[in-house]
Amino acid sequence: MYWLWKLGLTSLFCLIFVADGEYLIGLGSYDMTGPAADVNMMGYANMEQVTAGIHFRLRARAFIVAETQQGGARFAFVNLDAGMASQLVTIKLLQRLKLRYGDLYNEHNVAISGTHTHAGPGGYLQYVTYSVTSLGFVPQSFEALVTAVELSIAQAHDNLKPGSIFINTGDLENAGINRSPSAYLFNPPEERARYPRDVDTLMTLLKFVDKNSGNSVGAFTWFATHGTSMSRDNKLISGDNKGAAARFFEDWFGGSNINASTTINKRPNSLSKMLKKASKIKATGGQECPKNASQSSKVRNYDGSRFIGAFCQSNVGDVSPNVLGAFCLDSGKPCDFNHSSCHGNDQLCVGRGPGYPDEILSTKIIGERQFQKAVDLFTSAEEEITGKIDYRLVYLNFTNIEVILEGNQVVKTCPAALGPGFAAGTTDGPGVFGFQQGDTEINEFWKKVRDAIKEPSQYQVDCQKPKTVLLDTGEMFWPYAWAPAILPIQILRLGKLVILSVPGEFTTMAGRRLREAIKETLISNGNGEFGNDTHIVIAGLSNTYSQYIATFEEYKQQRYEAASTLYGPHTLSAYVQEFKKLAQAMARGNKTVGKGPSPPDLSSVQISFVLDPSGDSPPPGVKFGDVNQDVKSGSFKKGDRINVTFWSANPRYDLLAEGTFAVVEILRGGKWAPVYDDDDFCLYFMWNQKFDASGSYGFATIEWEVPEEASPGVYRFRHYGSFKKTRDSPIHYFTGASSGFTVS
Numbered sequence: 001m002y003w004l005w006k007l008g009l010t011s012l013f014c015l016i017f018v019a020d021g022e023y024l025i026g027l028g029s030y031d032m033t034g035p036a037a038d039v040n041m042m043g044y045a046n047m048e049q050v051t052a053g054i055h056f057r058l059r060a061r062a063f064i065v066a067e068t069q070q071g072g073a074r075f076a077f078v079n080l081d082a083g084m085a086s087q088l089v090t091i092k093l094l095q096r097l098k099l100r101y102g103d104l105y106n107e108h109n110v111a112i113s114g115t116h117t118h119a120g121p122g123g124y125l126q127y128v129t130y131s132v133t134s135l136g137f138v139p140q141s142f143e144a145l146v147t148a149v150e151l152s153i154a155q156a157h158d159n160l161k162p163g164s165i166f167i168n169t170g171d172l173e174n175a176g177i178n179r180s181p182s183a184y185l186f187n188p189p190e191e192r193a194r195y196p197r198d199v200d201t202l203m204t205l206l207k208f209v210d211k212n213s214g215n216s217v218g219a220f221t222w223f224a225t226h227g228t229s230m231s232r233d234n235k236l237i238s239g240d241n242k243g244a245a246a247r248f249f250e251d252w253f254g255g256s257n258i259n260a261s262t263t264i265n266k267r268p269n270s271l272s273k274m275l276k277k278a279s280k281i282k283a284t285g286g287q288e289c290p291k292n293a294s295q296s297s298k299v300r301n302y303d304g305s306r307f308i309g310a311f312c313q314s315n316v317g318d319v320s321p322n323v324l325g326a327f328c329l330d331s332g333k334p335c336d337f338n339h340s341s342c343h344g345n346d347q348l349c350v351g352r353g354p355g356y357p358d359e360i361l362s363t364k365i366i367g368e369r370q371f372q373k374a375v376d377l378f379t380s381a382e383e384e385i386t387g388k389i390d391y392r393l394v395y396l397n398f399t400n401i402e403v404i405l406e407g408n409q410v411v412k413t414c415p416a417a418l419g420p421g422f423a424a425g426t427t428d429g430p431g432v433f434g435f436q437q438g439d440t441e442i443n444e445f446w447k448k449v450r451d452a453i454k455e456p457s458q459y460q461v462d463c464q465k466p467k468t469v470l471l472d473t474g475e476m477f478w479p480y481a482w483a484p485a486i487l488p489i490q491i492l493r494l495g496k497l498v499i500l501s502v503p504g505e506f507t508t509m510a511g512r513r514l515r516e517a518i519k520e521t522l523i524s525n526g527n528g529e530f531g532n533d534t535h536i537v538i539a540g541l542s543n544t545y546s547q548y549i550a551t552f553e554e555y556k557q558q559r560y561e562a563a564s565t566l567y568g569p570h571t572l573s574a575y576v577q578e579f580k581k582l583a584q585a586m587a588r589g590n591k592t593v594g595k596g597p598s599p600p601d602l603s604s605v606q607i608s609f610v611l612d613p614s615g616d617s618p619p620p621g622v623k624f625g626d627v628n629q630d631v632k633s634g635s636f637k638k639g640d641r642i643n644v645t646f647w648s649a650n651p652r653y654d655l656l657a658e659g660t661f662a663v664v665e666i667l668r669g670g671k672w673a674p675v676y677d678d679d680d681f682c683l684y685f686m687w688n689q690k691f692d693a694s695g696s697y698g699f700a701t702i703e704w705e706v707p708e709e710a711s712p713g714v715y716r717f718r719h720y721g722s723f724k725k726t727r728d729s730p731i732h733y734f735t736g737a738s739s740g741f742t743v744s
């Protein structure tokens with residue numbers, strides 16, 4: 001057989017070998033919640049939005065697919081409940097994967113994509129623009145992320161076994177609207193006429209089935225809608241609508257937990273009996289506990305056997321989950337169409353989710369819509385994937401790519417820069433500097449401010465037109481680079497599914513142009529291997545982050561997405577041109593694509609102003625884990641909100657990864673069993689600190705909104721935490737439980 005390989009017929013050989021649609025598949029998942037106090041959230045660039053608790057946990061979810069023959073191709077795809085992927089996370093991850101697996105997983109065949117939640121801890125990106133509001137780099141956020149990606153891949157790797165993969169697609173109509181419809185209208189009418197809507201409604205789903213057991217082990221979906229159901233004022237860590245969809249999907253398949261939904265008592269006790277029992281249960285007081293006690297109280301088991309459901313981001317640039325539209329806070333009328341402002345004020349124009357004004361409800365509804373669609377596609381998926389696994393990656397210096405347009409006109413991309421529309425923010429989160437979307441001029445005052453920071457070169461000013469340069473990030477290098485220059489683009493192929501990993505947020509039309517160009521390139525170069533049934537999916541915010549990519553026409557209006565299109569008017573054309581080269585190489589089986597310039601590792605120059613907590617002590621006579629404000633006694637019903645507050649320490653001493661800060665326990669057969677934890681949508685862990693003359697004290701409030709499926713019974717709250725007395729003293733773990741209460 002050796003001569004066959006030698007003759008370069010490898011690809012033909014692979015095709016025959018895997019023609020029965022069989023792959024090795026492995027899925028994995030790991031907790032990446034990060035610091036639940038004091039850390040600025042990534043997304044809205046709102047300095048006041050710092051973490052103060054957890055709504056539900058963030059996870060990294062990974063799948064690996066491999067051809068079955070010895071040395072067959074494989075790739076790993078990881079979906080993060082994070083604002084975006086980060087170059088530095090990718091670099092560190094690859095170093096760790098190298099230590100574990102040698103060259104098996106590398107920059108070419110690993111893709112990391114962010115869901116774009118705006119409710120996760122920030123400070124994990126390596127360029128200045130993305131760490132201004134987080135007061136620099138936050139090692140704890142970074143470490144939580146890298147570890148979670150690494151361990152999710154390790155779990156997927158350990159899980160690799162023979163399996164089949166199915167693909168299905170369908171439309172989801174009410175989970176996104178275009179938040180810059182006036183910019184979309186700049187696209188040519190004949191192009192717009194080809195599409196029913198100004199957003200993409202297609203969801204693509206992959207279903208993974210274990211060959212031996214016949215059981216489904218997970219599903220990954222791609223659909224474009226922003227992770228901005230939670231607002232810029234929210235302080236609870238949340239996976240936003242995609243994280244919620246994943247939680248619902250996994251619970252739908254795997255059962256959220258057996259203990260919550262089964263009534264072990266055949267004949268439930270009468271209410272008066274339960275009340276009597278509950279009234280005898282007093283708060284335990286704070287107690288020391290083992291390091292991993294909270295992990296043992298976890299309701300869901302993520303040992304690798306659990307079904308994994310992931311909701312990945314796509315060409316999300318101009319797509320908002322706030323589907324009711326944007327309205328003026330003062331008048332209640334729709335905002336100005338071209339500028340998304342209200343009589344000149346951008347801050348008054350805010351988008352409304354379907355649960356308006358309840359952002360948690362909006363998150364739930366948009367999450368549920370994606371989840372329901374995924375269930376439809378999952379249960380009806382019949383089209384099995386067969387054929388080759390393949391991948392290509394190249395790094396490009398986007399500062400000066402020469403782009404050959406139709407008619408052989410040669411243009412160039414520019415060094416990165418942001419326009420005033422960037423500072424205006426969006427209807428999902430308006431900016432605070434008095435700019436409006438669509439602004440192409442800046443006043444003398446802001447010009448002076450800009451020039452004091454960095455006066456753009458004349459080359460840059462001309463290159464970026466019609467954008468006016470507000471922040472010349474591509475020419476700012478103090479104290480280190482403000483924006484990326486080197487970006488990776490990547491193509492992953494799994495049979496008839498082709499995934500395009502893009503390092504940013506393509507607008508709807510930008511994404512369509514890229515997908516169509518690549519499909520056409522693959523078909524015309526692929527020797528029959530690709531056809532009309534090839535599915536092209538854009539994996540947004542992947543591998544590194546470089547903000548937005550609007551079309552050349554949208555760029556003319558300079559709304560937020562265009563003002564944040566870093567490399568000038570021809571940014572999209574450069575992507576299309578370079579992706580086409582990569583697609584051509586893949587379709588023709590050319591393995592010798594040059595890798596391009598490697599991105600820098602800026603870890604050694606990062607600056608960090610967020611301090612670790614420096615030691616916590618409770619006031620005299622109090623122990624951590626003691627109840628501060630006990631739960632109201634009595635009986636509660638479904639829909640009630642019940643809370644308790646404990647004396648507690650900063651949740652950053654130990655992040656309790658794969659554990660929990662908050663538990664609802666039920667009394668069964670004389671024993672307490674955990675039934676809800678801080679990964680449940682109905683349970684809130686809230687952290688705050690109060691200052692008085694004698695010092696500053698931390699409080700953990702746990703609130704439970706009793707869900708429909710809760711069984712009647714006797715319950716209590718439990719809190720887990722950890723502390724150090726001083727920065728350098730050893731860590732202690734504690735727990736405490738509230739008094740009992742009844743749900744009838």
Ligand SMILES: *[C@@H]1O[C@H](CO)[C@@H](O)[C@H](O)[C@H]1NC(C)=O
Pocket residue numbers: 292295296
């Ligand atoms: C907790 O730690 C103990 C002792 O190290 C170990 O036996 C147990 O399996 C651990 N439990 C969990 C849930 O990790």
Ligand SMILES: *[C@@H]1O[C@H](CO)[C@@H](O)[C@H](O)[C@H]1NC(C)=O
Pocket residue numbers: 182337338
């Ligand atoms: C928006 O701007 C376009 C041109 O840029 C103009 O034709 C249109 O009338 C404007 N619409 C409104 C409602 O102001």
Ligand SMILES: *[C@@H]1O[C@H](CO)[C@@H](O)[C@H](O)[C@H]1NC(C)=O
Pocket residue numbers: 397398399400485486597600
């Ligand atoms: C990218 O290209 C520009 C222009 O040639 C060059 O000045 C810059 O050093 C390059 N950036 C990196 C990180 O290599």
Ligand SMILES: *[C@@H]1O[C@H](CO)[C@@H](O)[C@H](O)[C@H]1NC(C)=O
Pocket residue numbers: 531532
């Ligand atoms: C693909 O679709 C196009 C447009 O619908 C059609 O013209 C073409 O014949 C199709 N090609 C194949 C191979 O089915």
Ligand SMILES: *[C@@H]1O[C@H](CO)[C@@H](O)[C@H](O)[C@H]1NC(C)=O
Pocket residue numbers: 585588590591592593594
């Ligand atoms: C493969 O790609 C390299 C680099 O882009 C190019 O020089 C070479 O001509 C290509 N080979 C084929 C057979 O297309």
Ligand SMILES: *[C@@H]1O[C@H](CO)[C@@H](O)[C@H](O)[C@H]1NC(C)=O
Pocket residue numbers: 632642643644701703
């Ligand atoms: C806790 O519940 C009480 C009613 O028992 C309510 O007054 C209080 O506002 C709640 N606290 C929080 C933080 O929700």
Ligand SMILES: *[C@@H]1O[C@H](CO)[C@@H](O)[C@H](O)[C@H]1NC(C)=O
Pocket residue numbers: 257258259298299668671672673674
């Ligand atoms: C259910 O509760 C029992 C204790 O009553 C515990 O042993 C078991 O692990 C729990 N199961 C789940 C899935 O949480």
